[in-house]
Amino acid sequence: MQVQKYFGKDVTVMAALHDETRYRWMRLPPEKFIGTVLYGALREKIKLAYTAISVYTQIIHSLPGTGTVHLLNPVSTKDPVKLRDLMKHMRACIANAHDTIQADTATLSLASYTPEGYILGTVRDIRRAIQHIDRWAGLMSNDSGMQVELPTLDGKRACDVAAEIQKYITDVNSLLDFAQLYAERSGQQTA
Numbered sequence: 001m002q003v004q005k006y007f008g009k010d011v012t013v014m015a016a017l018h019d020e021t022r023y024r025w026m027r028l029p030p031e032k033f034i035g036t037v038l039y040g041a042l043r044e045k046i047k048l049a050y051t052a053i054s055v056y057t058q059i060i061h062s063l064p065g066t067g068t069v070h071l072l073n074p075v076s077t078k079d080p081v082k083l084r085d086l087m088k089h090m091r092a093c094i095a096n097a098h099d100t101i102q103a104d105t106a107t108l109s110l111a112s113y114t115p116e117g118y119i120l121g122t123v124r125d126i127r128r129a130i131q132h133i134d135r136w137a138g139l140m141s142n143d144s145g146m147q148v149e150l151p152t153l154d155g156k157r158a159c160d161v162a163a164e165i166q167k168y169i170t171d172v173n174s175l176l177d178f179a180q181l182y183a184e185r186s187g188q189q190t191a
Helices: 019-026 030-062 064-068 083-101 115-142 158-190
Strands: 002-006 009-013
Touching (some): 019 030, 019 158, 030 083, 030 158, 064 083, 083 115, 083 158, 115 158
Antiparallel strands (some): 002 009
16 A cells, blocks of 8 residues: 555555556546446455455354354453454445445435535445444454464464455555545536
8 A cells, every 4th residue: 555645635545556547537527437436446346355255254154163263352342252243244344335336325316416426425335334344354353362273264364364354445445535535626626
């Protein structure tokens, strides 16, 4: 990840997103931006995260030894937070983000619709779901209770799975930041 200035704002960008691509995307009209970035690149990143989280959740639930694995340092709860419950929660959150990017959302009012407003609303809805995943994956990757090896995954530990999920979420967040910046900038130009 790197931080670059776009229109006077610091934006974290994915290393894989080349300067040329960012430059080209920033010059797209809003309707084309929605198709290219939201329904193209962002949808693919969410689909990747969705697939990874779903597969890891299924694997973790199929392993008999993971039923008792839990965070040793849970935040804001006295009860143990189990690995299986964390994975189910992350799977539900990524499913919400996936549904949003598939345009499975409430009907928008035509009277108040703008492409910029649509982009910002989509970013807000996806970010709401993604924040939960990022929080739980961060806790998992740093908790000593998640050092347990998952034999089906060639000895990969639960904390390694969480770190991998965080990488997917970082890519999604980078595109969300970029889309938000685009919509804000585009909205200022039309106002």
